[in-house]
Amino acid sequence: MISLVVPCYNEQEVLYKLYDRVSPVLEKIGDNYEVILIDDGSVDRSLSIMEEIHGRDSRWKVLSFSRNFGHQTAVSAGIHYSSGDCVVVIDADLQDPPELIPDLVAKWQEGYQVVYAVRKKRKEGIVKKFCYAAFYRLLACSSNISIPLDSGDFCLMDRAVVERIRSMPESNRFIRGLRAWVGFRQTGVEYERDARAAGKPSYTWRKLIHLAFDGIFSFSTMPLRMMTVFGLVISAFSFLFALYNFIQRIFADFFMQYNFKLVPGFATTIIAIFFLGGVQLICLGVIGEYIGRIYDEVKRRPLWVVKRSMGITEEREV
Numbered sequence: 001m002i003s004l005v006v007p008c009y010n011e012q013e014v015l016y017k018l019y020d021r022v023s024p025v026l027e028k029i030g031d032n033y034e035v036i037l038i039d040d041g042s043v044d045r046s047l048s049i050m051e052e053i054h055g056r057d058s059r060w061k062v063l064s065f066s067r068n069f070g071h072q073t074a075v076s077a078g079i080h081y082s083s084g085d086c087v088v089v090i091d092a093d094l095q096d097p098p099e100l101i102p103d104l105v106a107k108w109q110e111g112y113q114v115v116y117a118v119r120k121k122r123k124e125g126i127v128k129k130f131c132y133a134a135f136y137r138l139l140a141c142s143s144n145i146s147i148p149l150d151s152g153d154f155c156l157m158d159r160a161v162v163e164r165i166r167s168m169p170e171s172n173r174f175i176r177g178l179r180a181w182v183g184f185r186q187t188g189v190e191y192e193r194d195a196r197a198a199g200k201p202s203y204t205w206r207k208l209i210h211l212a213f214d215g216i217f218s219f220s221t222m223p224l225r226m227m228t229v230f231g232l233v234i235s236a237f238s239f240l241f242a243l244y245n246f247i248q249r250i251f252a253d254f255f256m257q258y259n260f261k262l263v264p265g266f267a268t269t270i271i272a273i274f275f276l277g278g279v280q281l282i283c284l285g286v287i288g289e290y291i292g293r294i295y296d297e298v299k300r301r302p303l304w305v306v307k308r309s310m311g312i313t314e315e316r317e318v
Contacts, residue, residue: 002026002033002105003087005078007071011092012045019053019060022098029105035060036078036312037092041068047308054310061311069304072173075153077304079175080166081312088156089175096154100191104156113158113184116151116176120190147180148188155179171303172293223286234279 004022008015015037026033037060039047050062063077075089086108090096100117107115153175157165164182165175180186 001084002029003078003082003084004033004035004101005038005075005082005087005089006035006092007038007040007074007078008042008046008050008092009040009068009071009074010042010044010046012042012049014093015046015049015053018092018094018098019057021094023057025098025101029102033059034082034084034311036082037062038074038078039064040071040074041065051310058311062309063306063312064308066305066307071153072175073304075175076165076173077306079157079162081309082162085159086156087159087162089153091153095193096152097191100154100189101156103189107187107189108156108158111185112187113161114155114179114182114186116148116155116179116186116188118148118151118188118190119193147177148186151176151188158184160184169297169300171297171299171301173303223289227283227286230279230283234276 004026006018011018022035026035037050037053039050039062047062047064050060050064053060054062063081065074065077069077078089079087086105088101088104090098090101096117104115104117155176157179161179161182161184165178168178
């Protein structure tokens with residue numbers, strides 16, 4: 001059995017197209033499948049369209065949140081309530097082609113337990129392309145684990161992998177990082193990412209930056225180490241500058257020959273204060289990111305609240 005997890009937020013313009021493209025693909029693989037649509041607190045007609053699709057085909061199930069909990073939480077909920085032998089995660093906007101799912105399944109049948117899709121080309125603006133490429137490479141350099149470059153949430157995971165991810169209770173979730181962390185046999189399948197089939201992207205720049213922070217701070221302690229190195233470098237330069245001033249005062253006549261005068265400068269003092277103040281604030285911000293995540297974890301709140309479900313009968317503890 002194959003479970004397809006589809007997080008949705010304000011996707012009324014694309015849901016019918018999603019159904020028309022996904023259903024034939026899954027039918028070719030076999031009729032034993034389920035599609036879990038997660039309504040992440042949509043404010044448009046997405047939920048009513050999902051209800052209509054569920055009425056048309058009971059294999060298309062619906063999970064509706066009480067509010068918007070975020071894309072990664074929606075994916076986690078879909079994984080949580082899935083029951084297939086393997087789980088495929090795909091976005092509703094059809095940028096990731098459903099026609100690639102049989103290739104993912106074929107790799108799974110070869111014995112791979114995680115098959116992730118690698119974007120070799122994406123139809124987006126040059127600024128976004130650059131930011132995505134920079135983020136993935138920064139994450140790969142800083143992470144404590146090996147996270148594949150240019151691979152998003154579009155993937156297939158074996159039930160063994162799904163159960164390990166389900167057992168992880170962390171609040172600030174980064175699915176592609178958790179997927180890499182659990183290990184098992186993994187491989188990638190390249191594809192060209194399309195433009196959105198319809199509608200507007202729900203991932204704003206603010207949400208993308210938040211996701212990037214979750215990826216870096218959840219799987220790397222390098223920012224903390226960089227603060228230590230940065231502090232040591234600044235301290236070394238400060239020590240050398242102090243030593244230079246001390247020598248200049250002792251051998252003032254020698255330095256005067258080369259026109260190195262002892263001129264106290266207001267601008268230099270102000271620049272130094274602002275520079276060191278900025279460094280301190282950056283360091284406090286990095287520490288704050290880690291402390292904030294600790295704060296989220298110790299509260300132990302549920303990751304999501306379900307308002308309504310259709311076709312999902314098994315209740316699992318979150």
